[in-house]
Amino acid sequence: MRELAASVISDHVAEMCQRANIYLGEDVFKALKDSLESEESPTGKEVLKQLIENVEIARNEQIPICQDTGFAVFFVEWGQEVHLNDGTLEEAINAGVRRGYEEGYLRKSIVDDPLYKRKNTGDNTPAVIYTDIVPGDKVKISFAPKGGGSENMSAVKMLKPSDGEAGVIDFVVNHVKAAGPNPCPPIVVGIGIGGTFDKVAVLAKKALFRPVGETHPDSVFAALEKIILNKINDLGVGPQGFGGRTFALAVHIETFPSHIASMAAAVNINCHACRHLERII
Amino acid sequence: MEPKRIQAPLTDEVMISLKSGDNVLISGVIYTARDAAHKKLVELMDKGESLPIDLNGQIIYYVGPTPAKPGQAIGSAGPTTSGRMDAYTLRMLEKGMKACIGKGLRSQAVKDALQKHKGVYLAAVGGAGALLSKKIKKSEVVAYPELGPEAIRRLEVEDFPATVINDTCGNDLYEEGAKKYAR
Incomplete structure (x- = not known):
């Protein structure tokens, strides 16, 4: 059995929340640049140029790409030979989200009661978490901040x-x-x-x-x-x-x-x- | 086509000159409001009470920015989906609002009201929050600080880029643009 501290999960999650919101992945960035080549509409080209410039400003000046820094959504593949110490996976992920969104100056976009009070939880928790138990002793965490x-x-x-x-x-x-x-x-x-x-x-x-x-x-x-x-x-x-x-x-x-x-x-x-x-x- | 430079707050003369598809660069003072702030403003109107901001000639920007880092005027600040404000827009126009900036489709009722009140609907590029934040030179919360990102802010903007979607004559760039490039 591999022992893993909950704080390790939280540290990774906090870092991922900030990184994902500031640095657009190369896959999507390439697709945007390719579309600028193929787009026929002048107005459309102008928009794509702004989007490419936006990605660059976000990276260079550490500003979130979009003000909607999303609902924190996670897919976790948990190796069944890994034992988590000092807390639950849910607590560990939410602690990471709380820290990442605060330290990264990210927008807190979650309200507690969805119908009546709609009061902001203040720390962008809770996250939406899907967990699969898989063979092995590794943990794979996939994260996406999902815009509303x-x-x-x-x-x-x-x-x-x-x-x-x-x-x-x-x-x-x-x-x-x-x-x-x-x-x-x-x-x-x-x-x-x-x-x-x-x-x-x-x-x-x-x-x-x-x-x-x-x-x-x-x-x-x-x-x-x-x-x-x-x-x-x-x-x-x-x-x-x-x-x-x-x-x-x-x-x-x-x-x-x-x-x-x-x-x-x-x-x-x-x-x-x-x-x-x-x-x- | 060169963008048109416009100064906020707006005059009727400027409104009539703006046509669907025009790119504009806005400078001056604008105010922010999203769902929760609109709800509060309309509740005040229903009670006949005065509003925390004077809407005459104003541009309302539908945005909930990220928190500003030390040294920044504002955090990432792109437009949110405008359709959620449709229920309140007629009331805002009646109180003197001249334009709103957001992104996405508006209801027919809003388009009709824009014509009636000589207003326009502008779209900023959704998801270009980092770029747009650079066009905002000053930001100050002027009402509902308890709403956090949804508070009403007074923004000083310089060459803030937007595109006219619905003009005072009833034209709609979303309909016309798609027709042109559909196959």
Whole structure:
């Protein structure tokens, strides 16, 4: 059994919260720069230039890329040979979020009671945490600060198996079209297909953690990612919705086996500040 | 096309000259308000009480910035989704607000109200919070400090970039722009 102190998890989490919010990953930065080359609309190009400059200012001056420094979302793969000392995983992660958001001058965007009082918790906790127990003695922490504007443009639909590929395409493209400029395009579109009502939403979220440029490992689904991406860009919505050819930078699909009666589908949208980081401890 | 330079607060003359698709650079004083501040302002209007800020000719910026680091005027400060303010916008226009800066779609009721009150809806680039923060020279909380990032701030801005989405004639860049590039 490997012994691991909760403080080690907290230290990593605090550092990840700050880093992810200030330094946009090279995968997304490259996609933005590539889209500047291919964009046809002058207004769209102007927006992309501002976004690239924004990434550079954030890095050089240590300013968060976006003022919405997000809901702290974690996927943890916990090696079953690791024993955590001095606290629970949840406490350790939340302690890291608390410290990272305070020390990093990040915005605290979480309210406690979602309906009535909506009082800010003051430290951006609690985080949303998904945990998988895996073989081995390592811990992998993946983190994304998820902005509210793009998160609001998300949906789950319980399609019928007979709806087939066309049903998935229609659902996603129509949904993204309705979202239009709201989720800060160019967007990254996370799609879940399969599983249950709850599982498919998590799949769509997980799809947003995949580096831009990587495809689904199954070539059939990789091809579907491309079809949907082209259809979305053909809507003409463009950067920030001002019109253009770059509405989305990428479409990522995650899949899971399905019940014989179901074909669940989910869309989770990320803005161009598609921030994600991982650490293996 | 060269951006138009405009001075805040705004006059009716300037409002009429602004057309959907124009890029503008705003200098002067603007105020911030998001969901919670709007709710409070409209509650005061309902009670017939005076507001903590005079809305006449003003630009309201929908933003909840990150905390400023020592030496900074403000933290990251890009626009939030405007549609959440739709329910309050008519009331704000009636009290003299001339323009709002945000990002994303507005309801038909808001677009109609903008025409009626000679107002415009401007979009700043969503997610460009670091860049936009450099255009804000001074920031001061003037109401509702208890709301934290949602407090009302008075901002002094210089060449703050925005694009006209809905103008006083009922044009909409979101509709026209997408039509032009759709295939």
